[in-house]
Every structure is written in structure tokens, then in C-alpha cells.
Amino acid sequence: MQESQINMNRLLTPPPAETHHAASAGPKIDCSTCLVGRICLPASLTSTATDCQMVQRRIKIVRGDHLYQLGEPVGDRFYAVRYGSFKTYHLDPGGLQRIVGFHISGDHMALDTMGLTNHRCGAIALEDSEVCEISYDCLHARREALIPLQRHFYTMLSKEIAREQDAALLLRNTRAEQRLTAFLLGISLRYAARGYSSTSFRLHMSRQDIADFLGLTPESVSRLLFGLKSQGLLEVSGRAVTVLDAAGLQRLAGGYVSPPPADEAETRQPQLATAHAA
Amino acid sequence: MQESQINMNRLLTPPPAETHHAASAGPKIDCSTCLVGRICLPASLTSTATDCQMVQRRIKIVRGDHLYQLGEPVGDRFYAVRYGSFKTYHLDPGGLQRIVGFHISGDHMALDTMGLTNHRCGAIALEDSEVCEISYDCLHARREALIPLQRHFYTMLSKEIAREQDAALLLRNTRAEQRLTAFLLGISLRYAARGYSSTSFRLHMSRQDIADFLGLTPESVSRLLFGLKSQGLLEVSGRAVTVLDAAGLQRLAGGYVSPPPADEAETRQPQLATAHAA
DNA sequence: CGGCCAATTGAGGATCGTCAAAGTACGTGG
DNA sequence: CCACGTACTTTGACGATCCTCAATTGGCCG
Missing domain, CATH: 1.10.10.10 (Winged helix-like DNA-binding domain superfamily/Winged helix DNA-binding domain)
Structure with a gap:
């Protein structure tokens, strides 16, 4: 996780209402005053989100830096873009970076990691940006307390997303x-x-x-x-x-498989191989 | 939902251990004796699944019939293929049927509908098949009791899957x-x-x-x-x-948008068009 | 001002789609 | 059991799309 205070390339990023200038863990973050709140969360839930401290902190990322790395262990959290933009990528079988998607303010990131232990994708800021870090804890009493059945359910969902991502990867690059x-x-x-x-x-x-x-x-x-x-x-x-x-x-x-088997494809190690340009 | 008792085209479908011959809502369905149990569910969970009556009934589908229709309201359930195979499809902007994926025994279907009200995809049996119908109720005390925050979370995940599906649709057809x-x-x-x-x-x-x-x-x-x-x-x-x-x-x-906006793309009304069988 | 990377422009060619027609499998009915 | 019709599959010729390779231009930063 990176943070910074410099800011440039702000063509489309109006200054957020009040910005903490580092990874700020202030007492309570108020979603109801957030400018992207209506996109990121239904209006009816903003006060709830504030009350249960859904957003634990806000993180600034400098352009070009990673919000999270590919393969990095997943904390029990995901992210919402407050301002700025990101690209997410994973590696093709040749070890080359391939775009999974783009994310701008109000978009969520790392939702696909809910049932996983490691990040399938890396996320890089396309401009100086800020995200809200959201903990799963507010959704359940405590993640450790999740009954195994629920856990498995989450894993299935994550893999469903992974499957679709892999299908798209195949379609794009082969x-x-x-x-x-x-x-x-x-x-x-x-x-x-x-x-x-x-x-x-x-x-x-x-x-x-x-x-x-x-x-x-x-x-x-x-x-x-x-x-x-x-x-x-x-x-x-x-x-x-x-x-x-x-x-x-x-x-x-060449290392591609489509679609991946339903449940047996764990976090795969991207092995380096012949590299070919796009 | 359709059911039947005829069975043909069973090249790859060993007779399941004990088959109820219609949509059977027998007292308790035992996942631990199911031949695909190890694929569909971790071994450690089969007894739990049985105890909480995770599988409420098994449904037979004749080749060519729908397990669920595109646009159909979502019950609080999803499916696991017991034997046979399915294709899932949605309609492109021109109203043509486009394949989303294929599912064989042990695969799950309709997972992407967890946070939705209507099916985004239709599911058609490619051969005479049987599925287990799994209720969300076993995962939570009662779905109606889900706190709004959780509900929203599920919706986000479903839309994440939808986004990926749409991206793949675009890549395939344009x-x-x-x-x-x-x-x-x-x-x-x-x-x-x-x-x-x-x-x-x-x-x-x-x-x-x-x-x-x-x-x-x-x-x-x-x-x-x-x-x-x-x-x-x-x-x-x-x-x-x-x-x-x-x-x-x-x-x-031509009606395509990629990627769909984060939260504003609700259940789209599918307009019926040319249909062609498996 | 110079260097570096991104973006553009051009020429040529491989890939894959389009259209059309023939062949094959399968289910139905006689 | 065989004939027939339908739908699926194959095969062929042709052409458009888009990739490859290469060179040039433009923009940004030191």
C-alpha cells in the first residue's frame, strides 16, 4: 500500500471535500458527505455505512503506483475509488501484463478477492488517486466467524468472477x-x-x-x-x-485454458515463458 | 422449471447413485453419497450441507429444455449440475442468443443472480440432465433478514460478474x-x-x-x-x-457498452427474438 | 535542448469471416 | 425397416479486417 501527498494530472478530479493527506485512520469517516457516495453506495445506506465504520481509512496513491500487487495476500477488505482512476491487470501465460478493466470514482475494486487468499489482479493508479478501504467486518460480525458454508459460497462467487476474467483474457489475446x-x-x-x-x-x-x-x-x-x-x-x-x-x-x-475448471483452479503461479508483444 | 423421466444421450453420464424420478422434495438429500460431491463441495462440508438441507430438491431437465429462462424472476436459489450438461446464454443487443458458458457435472449455475431480481442468462440442457437446487436460506438465517448492507454487497458482486460477462460478450461479437x-x-x-x-x-x-x-x-x-x-x-x-x-x-x-457503468445498469428487459435450439 | 516514450502513419500480409453449396447425422413417419 | 426431411457439419473460394513490421512524428521531463 502506498500513499503520498503530491497531486497532478487532475483534469477530471475536483478536489474532494476534505482530504486527509496520508492513509488516514481518523475516528469516523462520513460517507454521507462524500461526493461519490451516491454512486458508490445507495443513498439509503450512507448513514449505516458511516455508523458501522465501513470505511476504515482513505488511501492516496500516486500515479503509477500499486494499490495492491498481483499475488499479494488479500486483507479482509476491498476498495472504492474516491477520485482518480485505476487499471487492473493480470498476467497472461507468457507473463505479460494484460488489462482486466478500468476503474474511476465510485467504482469498486478487489471485490473478486472475497473468497480468495491472494490478489488475482494488480491495481495501478492511472493518475494520483484516492480510495476508501472497506472492511468485510462491517458486513459480518467477524470474518473469522463466518461459517464454513458461507466461506465456501464466497469462494464460489470469486471463482465465478475469475472464470469470466479468464474467458475475456483468452478472447483478447489469442x-x-x-x-x-x-x-x-x-x-x-x-x-x-x-x-x-x-x-x-x-x-x-x-x-x-x-x-x-x-x-x-x-x-x-x-x-x-x-x-x-x-x-x-x-x-x-x-x-x-x-x-x-x-x-x-x-x-x-500456450498456457491458456478456457474455461477454467469449476473449483480446482487455485491461485495459479504465473510462470514466465515466451513473451510476445500485443 | 421442467422435469422428465426419459433419459438418452448418456455417453458420459454414469447413472447417479439413486435418482428420484421427478422434482423430488424428499425429506433429506444426502450430499455425502453424491458422486460429484467432491467437485461441487469440499469434502469437509458435505455433512454440513446435508444437515442444513442445502439441497432442497433435485430437478431433471430434458435435453433442449430450460432450467431457467432469461429474464425470469430469481428465486432465492442457485443450482449445481448433478449429471448432464448445460449452456447458458444471453441476448446481444440485436436480440440474438449468445453463449455465456458451458456447465457440466459439479459446476454451479445462477450464482451471478445472488443480488439480482431477474435472471441475466437463460440455461438450456444440452442433454438430459439433473441439477440440485440449492437455497440461499442455508447460508443465512433467512434471506429477508439480510441486513441492507449485506444485500448491497451481494448486488455489487453480481454486477461484477455481469460486467465481466458483458466484456466477454463485446469481445466475442464485435x-x-x-x-x-x-x-x-x-x-x-x-x-x-x-x-x-x-x-x-x-x-x-x-x-x-x-x-x-x-x-x-x-x-x-x-x-x-x-x-x-x-x-x-x-x-x-x-x-x-x-x-x-x-x-x-x-x-x-449498436447497443453495446463496455464496460457497463458501475451501478446504474439494472436488470434489463430482454426482448424476445429469434431462438435456435441446441 | 536532448532523450525517451507514446502515438501516429504507412505498406504488406495472415487470419478469419462471408457466402454458397454439398455432404452427413438424426428423428420422424410411412 | 426404410425413406424422407430437417438441422447440423463440412468444404471451397473470396475478401475484409486487423495484425505485423518499420519509420516518423509528437509530447513530456530532465
Whole structure:
């Protein structure tokens, strides 16, 4: 966590009503007087938020600095942007930084970490900014007191978000062949995790559905499958698929898997590999 | 909700241990004997799940039938696939069905509806399948008793998922120009919602970041911006943007917006259009 | 003023979509 | 059991989109 007091590049950032000039842990932070309160929180909840000290402190981040690092342990908190803007990113399988999204005032960040132990994304300030740090404690008596079932529920939600992020990552950064390969490998892995054969399975969806999911056309899917067949990587007959060379497919997929298995993909270690520019 | 007793296309679906042949609301459903229990739930939680009657009933769905419809009101429940497979879809701005994802045994569905009132996606069985219906009630004493702050928190998470889904939708189905336009309009809308000018603003991120986020190259972004400029739709100078013809941009974006504003995109009414089966 | 990074511009080419048609699987009905 | 119709899948030719590579311009900071 970084803080600072310098401020520049303030084209769109009106000076906040009253700013504490460091990570301020003042007695009580009043959400009802916050200029972005109506975006960040329903009006009916601002007084509640103030009462239970939802915002524990405000943090200033200098342009270019991290609010939180990728892989960093998650504290029991998330953030709301008070002013300024951020980008969040994660690393693709090649270890390159890839944008997940942009966040401006009123937006929330690190919501996807609720059920995780480490940050999946890093957050960098695009300009000098300030965020409100919000603790989960105000939402539950105490996080440690969460019943395991609830905890698991949160984890599921976080992974749902992670799944969508990974799907978007794949769509943004890969070519058709790589995308399809990653898709097939994903299916294979998921079946394997459930005790089915990972090398011989049936695609229950149509080519149209696969194409749609991968941002392609059915014709392309068909041609690409033929291509993989020609390379001796798999056997395809209609919807029946047999993986012949899993390692070869892995190589083609280049570390991507889509969609990730439902519950078995823990915080993955981004391993460095061949780097290719955008 | 549909149920049936016929079963076919069972290439990958071993007969579940003991199957109730309709939507069965038997006294207690035992998760510890379920074959997918280890995928769907941590082993340490299966007995807890059984005790608090987490799974209220099991539902059979015939191939091609909906588990839930798009736009349908959300009951306080979500689903786990017991066997079979599903696709989830939503409609693009043109009203066409677009795949969100595929789900096989052990996967969860409708998790993204926790904080919503209506289903954002429809779910269709790709083969004869069975799901476990799980109530939120086991996670909290009673959903109605949720404190407003918690409710809002859930809503935020759901919208986070929705945001990611929409981003993926955009990436899959649009061309570069449409994508960039949708991006700019999204920025504009978000600024407007925060009281800033929606017609004149500054892009705080680099062209590289924009390109990365949209699955393009910086060169393309640059060219496309020039194109929009040539069409008289906006004025660009470095990172400063002035929208000249918002209506024209809307037309180009074709109903897409990326990313959706943080909190103002409520449950959209899906208009029925061409439907095509699995 | 000079250096560095970001942004632009240009030329060429690979990828993948579009359109059209033929082939195949599957379920239905005779 | 076989014929038929429908929907899905494959195959082919062509073209647009967008990436790649390279060089130039512009802006910001020391």
C-alpha cells in the first residue's frame, strides 16, 4: 500500500471535500458527505455505512503506483475509488501484463478477492488517486466467524468472477487455433477432474455454440478441428473427440485454458515463458 | 422449471447413485453419497450441507429444455449440475442468443443472480440432465433478514460478474470499430453518472492499455480514433476526447457498452427474438 | 535542448469471416 | 425397416479486417 501527498494530472478530479493527506485512520469517516457516495453506495445506506465504520481509512496513491500487487495476500477488505482512476491487470501465460478493466470514482475494486487468499489482479493508479478501504467486518460480525458454508459460497462467487476474467483474457489475446485448443483442453481437464476420461469424450454442444463461445464462426471451428486432426493432435468424428497428443495441445494452447475448471483452479503461479508483444 | 423421466444421450453420464424420478422434495438429500460431491463441495462440508438441507430438491431437465429462462424472476436459489450438461446464454443487443458458458457435472449455475431480481442468462440442457437446487436460506438465517448492507454487497458482486460477462460478450461479437466506440461510450456514460462532462473528457490510460483491454493493437486504436474523427463523431487530441455526435456513436456501437457503468445498469428487459435450439 | 516514450502513419500480409453449396447425422413417419 | 426431411457439419473460394513490421512524428521531463 502506498500513499503520498503530491497531486497532478487532475483534469477530471475536483478536489474532494476534505482530504486527509496520508492513509488516514481518523475516528469516523462520513460517507454521507462524500461526493461519490451516491454512486458508490445507495443513498439509503450512507448513514449505516458511516455508523458501522465501513470505511476504515482513505488511501492516496500516486500515479503509477500499486494499490495492491498481483499475488499479494488479500486483507479482509476491498476498495472504492474516491477520485482518480485505476487499471487492473493480470498476467497472461507468457507473463505479460494484460488489462482486466478500468476503474474511476465510485467504482469498486478487489471485490473478486472475497473468497480468495491472494490478489488475482494488480491495481495501478492511472493518475494520483484516492480510495476508501472497506472492511468485510462491517458486513459480518467477524470474518473469522463466518461459517464454513458461507466461506465456501464466497469462494464460489470469486471463482465465478475469475472464470469470466479468464474467458475475456483468452478472447483478447489469442488466435482462433489457440482459443479452440484451450477450449478443448479445458473440457478435457474438467472431465478428468470428475473422473471421466480426459482423452475421449463427447462435445454435447453444437459447433455453432462452440463458435459463439469462442468468438468464431462454425466454419472456422470446423476447419480448425480438421487442422488439429491433420497435425495428429486429436481424432474428431462429429461430436466425439479423442485426444491423441495432449502435450502438443498444451503447447498450442500456450498456457491458456478456457474455461477454467469449476473449483480446482487455485491461485495459479504465473510462470514466465515466451513473451510476445500485443 | 421442467422435469422428465426419459433419459438418452448418456455417453458420459454414469447413472447417479439413486435418482428420484421427478422434482423430488424428499425429506433429506444426502450430499455425502453424491458422486460429484467432491467437485461441487469440499469434502469437509458435505455433512454440513446435508444437515442444513442445502439441497432442497433435485430437478431433471430434458435435453433442449430450460432450467431457467432469461429474464425470469430469481428465486432465492442457485443450482449445481448433478449429471448432464448445460449452456447458458444471453441476448446481444440485436436480440440474438449468445453463449455465456458451458456447465457440466459439479459446476454451479445462477450464482451471478445472488443480488439480482431477474435472471441475466437463460440455461438450456444440452442433454438430459439433473441439477440440485440449492437455497440461499442455508447460508443465512433467512434471506429477508439480510441486513441492507449485506444485500448491497451481494448486488455489487453480481454486477461484477455481469460486467465481466458483458466484456466477454463485446469481445466475442464485435468488430474493432464497434468495440472502441462502445468503450468510449462506456467511459462517457460513467463520467456522466458521476457528474462529469459526458462529452469532453480525458483518457487516463495509454493507447496500449486501451488496445489490450479491447483485444486490439495500439496501431488499430490509433487508426480507429482517426476514423471516428474523420466521420465527425468526435474530436481527439492525444488523450483528450470530445464527443461531437453521441447519437452517431451509439449507432456505431449498436447497443453495446463496455464496460457497463458501475451501478446504474439494472436488470434489463430482454426482448424476445429469434431462438435456435441446441 | 536532448532523450525517451507514446502515438501516429504507412505498406504488406495472415487470419478469419462471408457466402454458397454439398455432404452427413438424426428423428420422424410411412 | 426404410425413406424422407430437417438441422447440423463440412468444404471451397473470396475478401475484409486487423495484425505485423518499420519509420516518423509528437509530447513530456530532465
